[in-house]
Amino acid sequence: MAQDGSISMRRPLKLLQGQTALLPGWLILIVAYIGTILWTARISFTASRSIPVDTFVGFDQYARLFRSNRWVQSVENMLLYGSLFILGCLIIGFLLAVLLDQKVKGESVFRTIFLYPYAVSFVVTGLVWQWVLNPSLGLQKAVRDLGFENFTFDWLVDRDRAIYVLTGAAVWQASGLVMALMLAGLRGVDGDLWKAARVDGASAPRYYLRVVLPLLKPSIFSSVVLLGVAVIKSYDLVVAMTSGGPGNATELPAKFIMDYLFGRQNLGLATAASVVLLVTVIAVLAPLAYVQSQRARRIRT
Amino acid sequence: MSQVAIKNLDITFGSNRVIQNLDLQIEPGEFLVLLGASGCGKSTLLNAVAGLTDVAGGQIWIGENNVTWAEPKDRGIGMVFQSYALYPRMTVEQNMSFGLEMARHPKAEIRERVARAASMLQLKPLMQRRPAELSGGQRQRVAIGRALVRDADVYLFDEPLSNLDAKLRTELRVELKKLHAELGATMIYVTHDQVEALTLANRIAVMQGGVIQQLASPDEIYRRPVNRFVAGFVGSPGMNFIEGELQLRDGKVDLKTARGNLDVTRYPFAERPEDGRKVTLGLRPEHLQPEPEEGWCPASLTVSVYESMGADALLCGELSGATVSVKLPSDWSPIPPAGARVTMWYDASKVSIFDAVTESRL
Amino acid sequence: MSSRPLFPAHAEGPRPARLNLGRLALYLCLIAAAAAFLFPLWVMVTTSLKDMEAVRSGSIFGWPAQPSLEAWKSAWTSACTGLTCEGLRGGFVNSLLILVPSVALPVALGAVTGYALSFWRPRGGKLLFGGLLIGLFIPYQVFIYPLVRILSSVGLYGNIGGIVAVHTIFAMPIMLLLFRNYYASLPMDLFKAARIDGGGFWTIFRRVVLPMSAPIIVVAVILQVTGVWNDFLFGLIFAGSDNLPMTVQLNNIVNSARGAQEYNVQMAATILTALVPLIVYFFSGRWFVRGIAAGAVKG
Incomplete structure (x- = not known):
């Protein structure tokens, strides 16, 4: 405590304490994230098959990738699945949130029911819907047994339609998430707005579409980001529900990469595919992040 | 009781220089108030004295020690925060003992010192409560108590009364003043409330833009503000400003405005007034009075609004092209109707005159 | 302008009670939505309580005539999770050890x-x-x-x-x-x-x-x-x-099964896996x- 008038030598120590605590974080960021990304990118420019080799082949793997029907179809599938999934979740989630916002009795019971699928594993979701949609013993048979002999619902094994039931299962699982986020947003809407709208003679649907929906932009934005990330990472659901079939009808990029990494032992192609996926994510996120930061700056000044 | 000396202090946040080359000397046992609007650097300066903000240049001395780089706990200070900053999961007693416990004082001594502070602040019945179970005023007393047990040489207060309602604020203000008299410790007190500053301080440092504008006794600050900023910041309702230029005729000095002249011959100019210099005349609301005294000068006021404020009243209107307010006793009558012209009187030796460009006092 | 008065002349006191169709529709919507969300859970539970005979002959909606926990028992102790057939027990323990x-x-x-x-x-x-x-x-x-x-x-x-x-x-x-x-x-x-x-x-x-x-x-x-x-x-x-x-073993039970599919066991295993997060x-x-x-x- 007693200082002799000279400047204390403690300052470096104080900084050190905070820095030491960040060490694990830095280790994870530099080794597990940045290091692995660079390594993956490096492999994607080599002719590696089951083990990484140093034979550089430029963009050959990328060229092969886009000549591969299976990859092209998996990307197309992702675009279709992703847009329908996000749209479906947003619409259903918003409707459920608005319904729950009407001061209903048993709101918490309904909320619990709408969100429980989000608590279970994608594997569970996939297996349940696989069974429900089983053409010989599932929904189709049950409806036929009721007397509708010609009822057909075999989308799960239909090359052109399997992707839609996959989307349906995903929407079932995740629309509760959107509901929860939207409901939180709705609770933040000033109650006086509804009074003002009523005095202005607006009907409830008009009020929700014209007044409330624009106010929910932040909730919509974070829903889209969360759902979008889920789309890109989609792997478990496909594996459990359809294994990518029939044919390549429900193949998705994440599953394509895993198959080529571990099953087919084609590291070069798989890493090229994951780099493409990464670049896609960055291409989508960077403008969004830019818009966000601009908005944040505008609010601050 | 220690003196605090700040020499050539620089503080930067990123590329932003918040405080530049600041010097300040606080005498042992003094109650110094840092007064200014939010963002003027007063809290940053206080945090630097506490060791909670790193300085970019200069030195801070407390007593005989250069504490520029010392840890907060080693500076011999106690601090009270605006948000009370009581540890929410600890009882009042634990809150007050925490610092002594950290400094590894013996248990008996901790108990004794906490008990002494508690009785000083009438906290005895609250010792086993948690902060959430206390009222705002009680919380702030605990926060003060926590600072007191440290037996510090210097106490720092960061807007300690701002979160309280008006009545409690007055009560605690009086308590703080008594406390200062009792302890005789050096105190540095940050506030944006001029009433607190005027009532508590031995000296006030009025700050703006990271610079101390004026460092003087409350009286001096109020009566002889060094520039237009200080004049406008201190006083409520605020000082009236009238723009014009000086006119020297036959040994008389007048302020020439768009609407007539005001006599300021008796003003104690620090330097010889020059003819034609653009200036701002500052008149406090109580400086304009309806009845003249020896040597006072007249001014014509066009009344717009009369506001009763209980003990006194405010008459607003236009005077020499400026909007002004006049403080009157509330029993003054008759109340002039809007639009009426009334003659008011002022003592030119008590007004302030600032240069229109540099804004400093002439 | 219509000649109808804007305000009923005799209006006084509380508004007369009327059937609120809007509220009714609101609750119907909510209940329908809840049923749709709960449907897979219901199917899971009922299927797991049936024997394979009932699964093949009945509807997937139906409550089993003779509910039994047989399927649960074999999901836990004897279903094949790859090379071994010891049920999900091991997976449960593994999941806990990882968790x-x-x-x-x-x-x-x-x-x-x-x-x-x-x-x-x-x-x-x-x-x-x-x-x-x-x-x-x-x-x-x-x-x-x-x-x-x-x-x-x-x-x-x-x-x-x-x-x-x-x-x-x-x-x-x-x-x-x-x-x-x-x-x-x-x-x-x-x-x-x-x-x-x-x-x-x-x-x-x-x-x-x-x-x-x-x-x-x-x-x-x-x-x-x-x-x-x-x-x-x-x-x-x-x-x-x-x-x-457990999730990986569950997927193995269902998707690497050979021969006759035991849907009741599969659903029991699925419920068991979902139980902890639920x-x-x-x-x-x-x-x-x-x-x-x-x-x-x-x-």
Whole structure:
């Protein structure tokens, strides 16, 4: 405590304490994230098959990738699945949130029911819907047994339609998430707005579409980001529900990469595919992040 | 009781220089108030004295020690925060003992010192409560108590009364003043409330833009503000400003405005007034009075609004092209109707005159 | 203008009661939606209580004539999860062994890092936070192969340690986001007061910050428990064949089954796997929602 008038030598120590605590974080960021990304990118420019080799082949793997029907179809599938999934979740989630916002009795019971699928594993979701949609013993048979002999619902094994039931299962699982986020947003809407709208003679649907929906932009934005990330990472659901079939009808990029990494032992192609996926994510996120930061700056000044 | 000396202090946040080359000397046992609007650097300066903000240049001395780089706990200070900053999961007693416990004082001594502070602040019945179970005023007393047990040489207060309602604020203000008299410790007190500053301080440092504008006794600050900023910041309702230029005729000095002249011959100019210099005349609301005294000068006021404020009243209107307010006793009558012209009187030796460009006092 | 008066002349007192069709429709919609959401759960439960004869002959909606727990028993003790046929028991134990350290470690790491970032503001802290946040959005496939190589070089591949390490690595961004945002909402003055009282890095964390962190720790634990339990990808790749978690074994039961499909056993196994997160969810609803909402809030 007693200082002799000279400047204390403690300052470096104080900084050190905070820095030491960040060490694990830095280790994870530099080794597990940045290091692995660079390594993956490096492999994607080599002719590696089951083990990484140093034979550089430029963009050959990328060229092969886009000549591969299976990859092209998996990307197309992702675009279709992703847009329908996000749209479906947003619409259903918003409707459920608005319904729950009407001061209903048993709101918490309904909320619990709408969100429980989000608590279970994608594997569970996939297996349940696989069974429900089983053409010989599932929904189709049950409806036929009721007397509708010609009822057909075999989308799960239909090359052109399997992707839609996959989307349906995903929407079932995740629309509760959107509901929860939207409901939180709705609770933040000033109650006086509804009074003002009523005095202005607006009907409830008009009020929700014209007044409330624009106010929910932040909730919509974070829903889209969360759902979008889920789309890109989609792997478990496909594996459990359809294994990518029939044919390549429900193949998705994440599953394509895993198959080529571990099953087919084609590291070069798989890493090229994951780099493409990464670049896609960055291409989508960077403008969004830019818009966000601009908005944040505008609010601050 | 220690003196605090700040020499050539620089503080930067990123590329932003918040405080530049600041010097300040606080005498042992003094109650110094840092007064200014939010963002003027007063809290940053206080945090630097506490060791909670790193300085970019200069030195801070407390007593005989250069504490520029010392840890907060080693500076011999106690601090009270605006948000009370009581540890929410600890009882009042634990809150007050925490610092002594950290400094590894013996248990008996901790108990004794906490008990002494508690009785000083009438906290005895609250010792086993948690902060959430206390009222705002009680919380702030605990926060003060926590600072007191440290037996510090210097106490720092960061807007300690701002979160309280008006009545409690007055009560605690009086308590703080008594406390200062009792302890005789050096105190540095940050506030944006001029009433607190005027009532508590031995000296006030009025700050703006990271610079101390004026460092003087409350009286001096109020009566002889060094520039237009200080004049406008201190006083409520605020000082009236009238723009014009000086006119020297036959040994008389007048302020020439768009609407007539005001006599300021008796003003104690620090330097010889020059003819034609653009200036701002500052008149406090109580400086304009309806009845003249020896040597006072007249001014014509066009009344717009009369506001009763209980003990006194405010008459607003236009005077020499400026909007002004006049403080009157509330029993003054008759109340002039809007639009009426009334003659008011002022003592030119008590007004302030600032240069229109540099804004400093002439 | 119509001649009808705008206000009924005799209106007085409370509005006459009338059947509110809007409210009725509202509740009908909600109930229909709830039924649709619950339908798969119902099918799961009823199927698991049937024998295979009933599954083949009856409707998937129907409640079994003779409910039995036979299917549950074989899902737990004798269903084939790959090469062995010992049911999901082993997977359950594996999942628990993975779960405990994979929750404790990331939560502790997130809390300490978040505390350091929010209060001590060390140099480069913002960069670290931003970098890790970006990690939240990157598809795992980019990391996986090099990570397998790195972890196996330090003996952390194909064992519990490896899977725990992977869970810790990938939980770091969300844990840090949760804790940093929570700590950023605490008053900075509290930390300053503790500094003046003489607390060091760990003392302030243990005595002041940690006692205030209960709510966010609950949220983080719930998020991590459901996340780790529901994981499939990491368990499949990093845990090693002796430690496969329940989700992977469940998928094996269903999708690598040969011969006659025992749908009742499959559904029983599915329920068993979903049980832990569902129980956590039902008992912690509000906290669960806080967790996913916190994940949605950008830093």
